[in-house]
Amino acid sequence: MRHVIGAVDPQGVHHHAFKAPTAAERRHDFLWRILKQLPGPGMIGVFDRSHYEDVLVHKVRGLSPAEEIERRYGAIAQFEAGLAAAGTRVLKVMLHISKEEQKLRLTERLNRPDKYWKYDPGDVDERAHWEDYQEAYATAIARTSTPEAPWYVVPADAKWYARLAVQQLLAAALADLHLGWPEAHFDVEAEKQRLAAS
Numbered sequence: 001m002r003h004v005i006g007a008v009d010p011q012g013v014h015h016h017a018f019k020a021p022t023a024a025e026r027r028h029d030f031l032w033r034i035l036k037q038l039p040g041p042g043m044i045g046v047f048d049r050s051h052y053e054d055v056l057v058h059k060v061r062g063l064s065p066a067e068e069i070e071r072r073y074g075a076i077a078q079f080e081a082g083l084a085a086a087g088t089r090v091l092k093v094m095l096h097i098s099k100e101e102q103k104l105r106l107t108e109r110l111n112r113p114d115k116y117w118k119y120d121p122g123d124v125d126e127r128a129h130w131e132d133y134q135e136a137y138a139t140a141i142a143r144t145s146t147p148e149a150p151w152y153v154v155p156a157d158a159k160w161y162a163r164l165a166v167q168q169l170l171a172a173a174l175a176d177l178h179l180g181w182p183e184a185h186f187d188v189e190a191e192k193q194r195l196a197a198s
Contacts, residue, residue: 003163004170005046014039017048030054030072031079038083044170051076055140060132073143084148091173092149093166094137095156099130 005013016037025033031051039045055072058064064072080090097105102123109119126133145151152169156162 003159004166005044008044012042013044013046015046015048018050018053021054029075031075034079038088051079052140052144056133056136059136059139060129073140076144077146077149080144080149081146089173089177090149091169092145092151093169094141094151094153095162095166096137096153097156099127101157102127 005015014037018033018037021030021033034047034051037045037047051072055069055076058072059069083090106119106123109115141151141153152165154162154165
């Protein structure tokens with residue numbers, strides 16, 4: 001976040017880190033909590049994790065039946081197509097690290113008190129399902145990457161490379177919007193004269 005979005009005016013960014021759904025959130029469809037966090041017009045929305053966790057984890061851990069997982073793939077594609085049709089640019093990035101790199105990063109978190117807050121003991125449990133997660137990611141990406149909401153898989157073992165790649169994806173997406181400054185809603189020349197006379 002700091003290295004990619006850090007240079008953007010924070011007034012223009014809506015960031016949300018999704019955790020495991022709460023009991024209240026689980027009473028709704030899995031996209032309900034995502035809808036609540038969509039950025040407003042003119043904002044850059046950044047999601048740490050997202051509705052994809054409700055497919056990946058559910059598939060690997062068997063938390064939902066196969067039919068529900070299939071329904072969710074379709075719901076995601078339809079949801080994102082609707083966002084794109086309404087004018088939202090959807091940019092999906094999977095930062096792919098190797099199992100070895102993940103182990104190094106988790107080890108660093110355990111060896112540094114200033115990183116304890118980033119350590120989750122559940123990550124070690126999930127490592128036992130590494131291959132299943134790789135398969136689940138591949139399926140989810142294949143099923144939900146569309147022309148209006150494509151996936152970008154970025155190798156992330158080297159943090160500098162991942163940051164640069166995501167910065168370039170974001171910069172290209174913003175440039176493609178052909179944005180300009182808002183036009184003045186007042187007479188500029190008249191205001192220059194008023195200001196000079198004041």
